[in-house]
Amino acid sequence: MSYAGSQALSDRFGGGHFNSVAAHSSRFGQFTDYLKTAGIRDIKDVEQSTVEGYGQLLADKVEAGEMSVAYAQNLLSSVNVTLSALRGDEAIKVSPASLVGERSHVRTEAPGGIDRVELQTASANMRENGLERAAAVAELAREFGMREREATLGHLARWHKEAKQQGAINITEGTKGGRGHEVDRWVAVTPTGMDALNRALNTSPDGSKNLLNPNETYISFVRGELNSGRAHLKEAGIAKYHDLRAAYACERYQQLTEQAAPCVTGELLANRDADRQAREILTTELGHGRVDVVASYVGGRK
The missing domain is CATH 1.10.150 (DNA polymerase; domain 1)
Incomplete structure (x- = not known):
């Protein structure tokens, strides 16, 4: 070819x-x-x-x-x-x-999904329309800051075991650049995160470790069920799955700095040292290699 x-x-x-x-x-x-x-x-x-x-x-x-x-x-x-x-x-x-797209842009508007009511609405509509796995991907993205691929390919039983034993999960499958098995990426499990893990585990097809059917490719899942779920996200006020990852980042930023993210308030309210430390933590939790990329999730430092 x-x-x-x-x-x-x-x-x-x-x-x-x-x-x-x-x-x-x-x-x-x-x-x-x-x-x-x-x-x-x-x-x-x-x-x-x-x-x-x-x-x-x-x-x-x-x-x-x-x-x-x-x-x-x-x-x-x-x-x-x-x-x-x-x-x-x-x-x-x-x-x-x-x-x-322009992935290096600085986010200036709050992402959809910070308010979990929006996600609950989208997830419920997905499940009513037979898109249980798409709903699971959306919930995992929101609760753990995962990419679509990571949520789809993650070893659910291992995550569930880690969550119960360590209170955190290590995101390794589906990561970019093969970094997953070389660099630990532990993300804490909250009560809502545990609920999302339980639903995802129950949604996993028979004979599968993740959300794919045993004979299904990730690409076909993206084109099929995951793509069908996008309409339900938009109806609930969430532009795309990636916005749920940003919603996680904004919530986590507020936990770390005790101030809302700049994209939510329109300005930087956190102490600059606290802001820098939060961005460094988010760089690891989101699986990025550069701290400046975090601006596309939570906003800039000005």
């Missing part, structure tokens, strides 16, 4: 623009690697949702601080260009900016 893409690009650029062809080919090669992991071996099987799924994985890397927004957008742009060259049309095309 990678070779076919290179040939199509050479034809598109008339045998010239060698640097452009080489750059697009290299980036498209990363996309074909992704396709293989998704079980796709023929470009003809690539659909709009396939590219969007790739974009979500890139967005996760941007969020984790492991990839710049610019590079993620370049990767998606090369997919657009190369697929157009291969197909001879633009029937499959995505907006790089809308998929990977």
Whole structure:
């Protein structure tokens, strides 16, 4: 698939623009690697949702601080260009900016879900519509600051055991960049967090350690049930699952500093030393590598 893409690009650029062809080919090669992991071996099987799924994985890397927004957008742009060259049309095309977004921005508005009534409404509607696992992901994201992937792939029985024995869980599965098994990421378990863990464990399909069915891929879960749950989040006033992660961060920030987060108040009220210490703690609890990324969850320091 990678070779076919290179040939199509050479034809598109008339045998010239060698640097452009080489750059697009290299980036498209990363996309074909992704396709293989998704079980796709023929470009003809690539659909709009396939590219969007790739974009979500890139967005996760941007969020984790492991990839710049610019590079993620370049990767998606090369997919657009190369697929157009291969197909001879633009029937499959995505907006790089809308998929990977501006993950380095400073949050200026409070995220939905700080008020748990909103989450309870969304979760109840999801369960009424047969989306029990999506509801579990939303609740785990809110109570432990997890990413969607982490909530989906986490070893639920181990978490439950850790919660009862240690009062905290270590988030390792589904983390970005393979850091999960190298760096401890313990998050305390509150009573509402224990309730969320119990519901998730009861929701786990037979024969599974997590929220996926034994023969189900994470990508298909994202495209299916998790995507269907987004409408219920929005109806309850929560823009997306990621906002629940930010809601956790804002609540935790207030616990650590005894002041509401800057994105909630519109200004920094906490003592600057307390603010700095809280951001360092949140960097670890959220699974990030850079403390400045926390501004996209709780707001800036000005």
